[in-house]
Amino acid sequence: MPLLEVDNLKTWFHTRDGVVRAVDGISFTLEKGQILGIVGESGSGKSVTVHSLMGLVPSPPGRLESGTAQFDGSDLLQSAQRELRTLRGKRIAMIFQDPMTSLNPYLRISEQLIEPLVIHEDASREAAMPRAIEMLEKVGIHDAAERVHSYPHEFSGGMRQRVMIAMALITNPEILIADEPTTALDVTVQAQILRLLKELQTDLGVSVIFITHDLGVVAEIADNIAVMFRGKIVEQGSVLSIFENPKHPYTKGLLACRPRLDSTFTILPTVADYLEIIETGDGETELLEKEPDLVQPEPEKKVVGENEESLLEVRDLSVHFPVHKSLWRGASESVKAVDGISFKIYKGHTLGLVGESGCGKTTTGRAILKLVEPTAGEIRFDRDYLQHLPPEAMLPYRKRMQIIFQDPYASLNARLTLEQTITEPMHVHGLAHSHAERRDRAVALLEEVGLEAAFLRRYPHEFSGGQRQRLCVARALALEPEFIVCDEAVSAMDVSVQAQVLNLLKELQSRRGLTYIFISHDLSVVKFMADTMAVMRAGKIVEHGESEAIYANPRDEYTQQLIEAIPRDSVESIRQRVG
Amino acid sequence: MTAADQTPGASLWRDAWRRLSRNRLAVASGVAFILVTLLCVVGPFVTSYTANHADLKSSYQPPSTNHWFGTDHLGRDLFVRTLSGGRISLAVGILATAVSLVIGVAWGSIAGYFGGRLDSVMMRFVDILYSLPFVIMVILLMVWFERNFLLLFAAIGLVEWLTMARIVRGQVVSLKNTEFVEAARALGYSRLRIIFRHLLPNVIGPVIIYATLTVPAVMLLEAVLSFLGLGVQAPMSSWGLLINEGAEKIDVYPWLLAFPAVFFSLTLFSLNFIGDGLRDALDPKSSKD
Numbered sequence: 001m002p003l004l005e006v007d008n009l010k011t012w013f014h015t016r017d018g019v020v021r022a023v024d025g026i027s028f029t030l031e032k033g034q035i036l037g038i039v040g041e042s043g044s045g046k047s048v049t050v051h052s053l054m055g056l057v058p059s060p061p062g063r064l065e066s067g068t069a070q071f072d073g074s075d076l077l078q079s080a081q082r083e084l085r086t087l088r089g090k091r092i093a094m095i096f097q098d099p100m101t102s103l104n105p106y107l108r109i110s111e112q113l114i115e116p117l118v119i120h121e122d123a124s125r126e127a128a129m130p131r132a133i134e135m136l137e138k139v140g141i142h143d144a145a146e147r148v149h150s151y152p153h154e155f156s157g158g159m160r161q162r163v164m165i166a167m168a169l170i171t172n173p174e175i176l177i178a179d180e181p182t183t184a185l186d187v188t189v190q191a192q193i194l195r196l197l198k199e200l201q202t203d204l205g206v207s208v209i210f211i212t213h214d215l216g217v218v219a220e221i222a223d224n225i226a227v228m229f230r231g232k233i234v235e236q237g238s239v240l241s242i243f244e245n246p247k248h249p250y251t252k253g254l255l256a257c258r259p260r261l262d263s264t265f266t267i268l269p270t271v272a273d274y275l276e277i278i279e280t281g282d283g284e285t286e287l288l289e290k291e292p293d294l295v296q297p298e299p300e301k302k303v304v305g306e307n308e309e310s311l312l313e314v315r316d317l318s319v320h321f322p323v324h325k326s327l328w329r330g331a332s333e334s335v336k337a338v339d340g341i342s343f344k345i346y347k348g349h350t351l352g353l354v355g356e357s358g359c360g361k362t363t364t365g366r367a368i369l370k371l372v373e374p375t376a377g378e379i380r381f382d383r384d385y386l387q388h389l390p391p392e393a394m395l396p397y398r399k400r401m402q403i404i405f406q407d408p409y410a411s412l413n414a415r416l417t418l419e420q421t422i423t424e425p426m427h428v429h430g431l432a433h434s435h436a437e438r439r440d441r442a443v444a445l446l447e448e449v450g451l452e453a454a455f456l457r458r459y460p461h462e463f464s465g466g467q468r469q470r471l472c473v474a475r476a477l478a479l480e481p482e483f484i485v486c487d488e489a490v491s492a493m494d495v496s497v498q499a500q501v502l503n504l505l506k507e508l509q510s511r512r513g514l515t516y517i518f519i520s521h522d523l524s525v526v527k528f529m530a531d532t533m534a535v536m537r538a539g540k541i542v543e544h545g546e547s548e549a550i551y552a553n554p555r556d557e558y559t560q561q562l563i564e565a566i567p568r569d570s571v572e573s574i575r576q577r578v579g
Numbered sequence: 580m581t582a583a584d585q586t587p588g589a590s591l592w593r594d595a596w597r598r599l600s601r602n603r604l605a606v607a608s609g610v611a612f613i614l615v616t617l618l619c620v621v622g623p624f625v626t627s628y629t630a631n632h633a634d635l636k637s638s639y640q641p642p643s644t645n646h647w648f649g650t651d652h653l654g655r656d657l658f659v660r661t662l663s664g665g666r667i668s669l670a671v672g673i674l675a676t677a678v679s680l681v682i683g684v685a686w687g688s689i690a691g692y693f694g695g696r697l698d699s700v701m702m703r704f705v706d707i708l709y710s711l712p713f714v715i716m717v718i719l720l721m722v723w724f725e726r727n728f729l730l731l732f733a734a735i736g737l738v739e740w741l742t743m744a745r746i747v748r749g750q751v752v753s754l755k756n757t758e759f760v761e762a763a764r765a766l767g768y769s770r771l772r773i774i775f776r777h778l779l780p781n782v783i784g785p786v787i788i789y790a791t792l793t794v795p796a797v798m799l800l801e802a803v804l805s806f807l808g809l810g811v812q813a814p815m816s817s818w819g820l821l822i823n824e825g826a827e828k829i830d831v832y833p834w835l836l837a838f839p840a841v842f843f844s845l846t847l848f849s850l851n852f853i854g855d856g857l858r859d860a861l862d863p864k865s866s867k868d
Binding site: 215398405407410412 | 757758759761762763764765766767768769772776777780781861862863864
């Protein structure tokens with residue numbers, strides 16, 4: 001008998017704008033000692049599914065329409081709040097995405113670890129403390145007896161996620177629900193946490209429901225996979241069968257659209273290549289399978305002329321941020337965000353800047369555009385040196401150098417229409433003579449990035465993340481720049497949207513001869529985009545060269561770690577793991 | 580709604596107007612506020628009494644066809660006194676709020692956007708003003724302005740802007756590092772353009788709410804100052820003063836309190852609803868279409 005059996009679960013949200021069928025009739029089972037991966041993009045209903053099981057769906061507007069969830073002879077969905085509370089935390093535990101906010105910053109780690117034992121097992125504090133320390137050791141925190149008395153802020157993100165796992169497992173639960181537990185972590189930390197979860201799962205025999213948007217992660221850890229799309233499970237099966245032989249067109253598209261280290265695509269396939277969604281009215285949709293047309297153009301050969309001068313050259317660039325600055329005292333010390341880096345980029349090329357959070361890659365991008373003041377070093381763009389230019393003198397370069405940010409929600413002024421957003425830069429730089437001319441150019445730009453001219457009068461909040469990022473691209477292009485910094489430009493997106501935006505950026509590059517600095521934490525994405533790449537760590541470049549060469553033969557130890565940490569999702573490695 | 584339905588050239592303000600005109604409560608409040616204002620401005624000219632005409636023989640008359648709102652202890656017609664008092668209260672409230680709005684928004688946004696030492700100096704100046712006793716400030720200002728009451732209340736605005744400056748600064752500081760402001764800098768927009776076109780429209784919600792709260796606060800303050808003999812002096816009057824006088828005799832002559840209080844509350848409520856409506860109307864995200 002399975003440990004947990006969910007049948008025909010429906011959770012709908014009754015909002016003012018109508019009924020949202022977040023979870024719409026899904027069934028799955030979880031066997032004892034198994035890891036089930038629930039995979040889906042944002043809005044697919046994967047989180048609502050587990051929140052329904054735990055009785056955590058806010059109601060109203062959420063409502064459980066139907067379904068059963070059999071766990072140890074009782075139905076979780078029919079349980080009273082009180083019974084659910086004793087189940088939650090004791091027999092079914094949960095860990096969340098963001099380790100930075102899931103721990104109470106005012107309580108010591110020890111207090112937070114003991115709490116579940118005190119609540120669920122009536123343990124005394126004295127009896128609970130050794131178990132807390134033992135659990136901390138199990139999740140790989142050294143000197144646990146001392147560190148158990150620390151506050152959360154004294155721990156790094158990865159260590160906090162370990163503490164969260166310790167908290168969840170301290171009562172020996174039978175089911176652990178992990179909701180995107182590694183999404184907020186750097187790739188090397190993610191690899192450690194995945195390894196830890198796998199070890200603990202074998203040691204303690206706990207069953208895991210692992211929710212993620214990342215197919216690579218489930219390939220690394222899950223036994224079975226359920227793929228969710230628009231509130232329904234479109235396909236489920238063993239991890240090997242799904243990766244080897246996906247049946248549903250959505251799964252096929254999802255698997256194909258991720259840039260991978262071993263793929264040779266020059267244009268990424270998208271989910272839309274495999275699947276057409278037909279709205280049949282009253283919220284119902286029909287999915288139509290399509291035969292993907294995956295003809296790949298020949299990769300462009302980018303050659304550097306014999307005497308060609310690079311478009312951008314950075315030499316010994318440093319950016320230091322002062323800390324402890326007050327009105328009376330000057331800066332007492334500083335953080336070296338960027339610490340003496342040099343590189344050059346040729347026209348039409350893409351430089352990938354890779355590294356983990358805090359390595360200085362974002363600051364580098366901003367310093368080149370003088371959005372932050374460089375502390376030392378030279379920035380040469382075309383023939384001119386920018387490092388000492390005052391803001392007013394930067395104006396002519398603003399037209400030629402642009403930036404696209406990570407968060408398409410924060411990077412647009414919510415109070416300007418699309419038209420205002422795109423025409424304003426032209427107006428400021430006097431690029432077109434009349435309002436009508438600017439509007440015509442805005443229309444052309446919208447069409448170039450794949451948006452409709454009819455959107456001109458709308459506001460950004462009416463659009464999805466991917467559409468907004470297209471709008472950001474259109475705004476950057478309004479000045480017809482030669483050079484664009486893409487700062488984690490696709491990092492916040494679902495893979496299917498990411499593929500579209502990456503394709504767009506590539507297409508624009510070859511059409512307009514753009515030069516990019518492509519900043520990302522994701523090596524696979526950088527490999528897809530970049531001709532040359534630089535790996536950054538703690539403000540310095542540790543390895544720099546042709547992308548292909550670096551992936552084929554990483555020389556620096558840190559680069560090797562980064563590549564090693566990428567989840568292995570080839571069919572061979574999965575077969576090896578489950579085999 | 581499709582985008583094509585909208586008239587071309589619609590701006591933030593025109594869209595806001597469209598949304599505001601659909602908010603029934605805000606429209607009703609706007610109408611009520613305009614009616615009260617018109618009544619106060621025009622009313623005293625068309626009645627047969629004047630605000631200061633005393634008639635001791637008919638003191639403390641209850642409301643009648645002759646004296647609609649009754650009369651006070653000197654037999655003055657309360658209807659005319661309520662309306663002419665309203666002129667002063669509205670003028671005081673709106674003038675002081677406008678002054679505080681202009682200074683507070685400019686001060687707060689400059690301090691917030693430029694930051695650093697300038698910010699520290701500007702905000703410490705605000706802190707110092709905050710710490711000065713309010714009544715002493717008003718007495719000092721009154722000595723300067725020689726009891727011209729309009730100038731005096733412009734001066735109250737000069738004091739009232741402190742909180743506004745803090746609100747605006749806080750909002751601007753939290754917004755200035757967002758990516759859309761950085762994008763604006765990368766596009767080469769001038770600082771003034773960034774402040775006025777990109778930052779201020781995004782802080783307008785709290786500013787409007789606070790401004791609609793300032794108007795009644797100033798009206799009440801005026802009553803307190805007048806009571807202390809620092810504000811409006813007899814025979815002139817204001818809602819605050821009338822309410823104050825009426826409250827003393829509430830058990831015997833309730834109409835003395837009731838009529839000015841009704842006008843005062845009506846104005847307060849309508850201002851609050853107009854404020855709410857404006858805030859929603861100016862936020863494109865709140866539109867349901």
